[in-house]
Amino acid sequence: MSAREKILDAYERVLVENGERAATLEAIAKAAGVSKGGLLYHFKDKRALASGLLQRLETLAEQDAVLMSQDPAGATDYYVRTSVWQDSPLDRTIISVTRLGNDFQPAVNTAMKRVQDRWLSLLEDEVKDPHVARAILLIGDGLYYNAVLSQAGDSSEKATSAQGQSPSPSPADIKGLLGAISKLVGNAA
Numbered sequence: 001m002s003a004r005e006k007i008l009d010a011y012e013r014v015l016v017e018n019g020e021r022a023a024t025l026e027a028i029a030k031a032a033g034v035s036k037g038g039l040l041y042h043f044k045d046k047r048a049l050a051s052g053l054l055q056r057l058e059t060l061a062e063q064d065a066v067l068m069s070q071d072p073a074g075a076t077d078y079y080v081r082t083s084v085w086q087d088s089p090l091d092r093t094i095i096s097v098t099r100l101g102n103d104f105q106p107a108v109n110t111a112m113k114r115v116q117d118r119w120l121s122l123l124e125d126e127v128k129d130p131h132v133a134r135a136i137l138l139i140g141d142g143l144y145y146n147a148v149l150s151q152a153g154d155s156s157e158k159a160t161s162a163q164g165q166s167p168s169p170s171p172a173d174i175k176g177l178l179g180a181i182s183k184l185v186g187n188a189a
Contacts, residue, residue, distance in 0.1 A: 004042045007032045008056055011049050012096035020101040050104045054111045057097050060090040061115040068122050075122040076136055076185070080178055083140035084168055085147035095148060129188040136181055143169060143177075 001009075010032035014023045025046065029039040043049045064082070071078035085091055100108055116137065123133035147168055169177070 003032075003034060003038060004052070007034060007039055007042055007049075008052055011053060012092050015096040015099040016092065020099055047103075050100055050107070053093065053097055053100070054104075054107055057090075057093045057111055057115065060093055061118065064090055065118045065122060068119065075126045076181060077178060079119060079123060079136065079140050080143070080181065081174055083143040083147075084174075085144070085150070127185050127188070129185070132184055132188045135184065139177065139181065 007028065011023060011028050014027055014031050018027075023046070025036055025039055028049070029036045032039065043052060068075050068078045068082075073081075097108055097111065119140075120133055120137050123136050124130055127133050127136065150168060
């Protein structure tokens with residue numbers, strides 16, 4: 001792993017674990033195991049760090065879109081199955097990007113919209129109905145939102161909601177959702 005990638009990984013960790021205010025150049029350098037000068041060699045300031053993180057998001061999201069487009073089960077199946085916390089590089093980057101401060105929000109919003117638009121385009125290509133594709137996108141967003149909230153609150157596999165259900169959907173839950181989506185797609189045809 002390059003020093004640049006180690007620094008971006010450290011930036012993500014600091015953002016996720018401690019928030020934007022704690023993400024000082026010194027804290028990031030320390031977390032990356034490099035000197036502040038070493039960090040500044042790769043990123044001249046926090047704006048450059050944020051820009052690097054946003055570029056990482058776009059790269060990882062494009063790799064994910066390629067996997068989504070090539071999945072033998074289809075884009076919808078892939079999107080719903082992967083809309084849970086997997087602690088993947090894409091997951092960590094999405095969460096860290098959302099923790100960037102207000103100065104970066106316009107760039108974050110633009111990058112996140114591009115990512116979602118790419119996923120939506122793949123869903124629309126498959127289901128041929130833009131409203132159904134949007135519903136699928138929102139189902140995935142809901143799954144991901146709940147998965148992230150359960151990670152933030154209690155990462156224990158045994159954590160349960162007030163209704164006694166696991167915050168992370170089980171394989172049976174995903175299968176059931178895909179069945180419901182299949183009916184929705186069939187009704188739209």
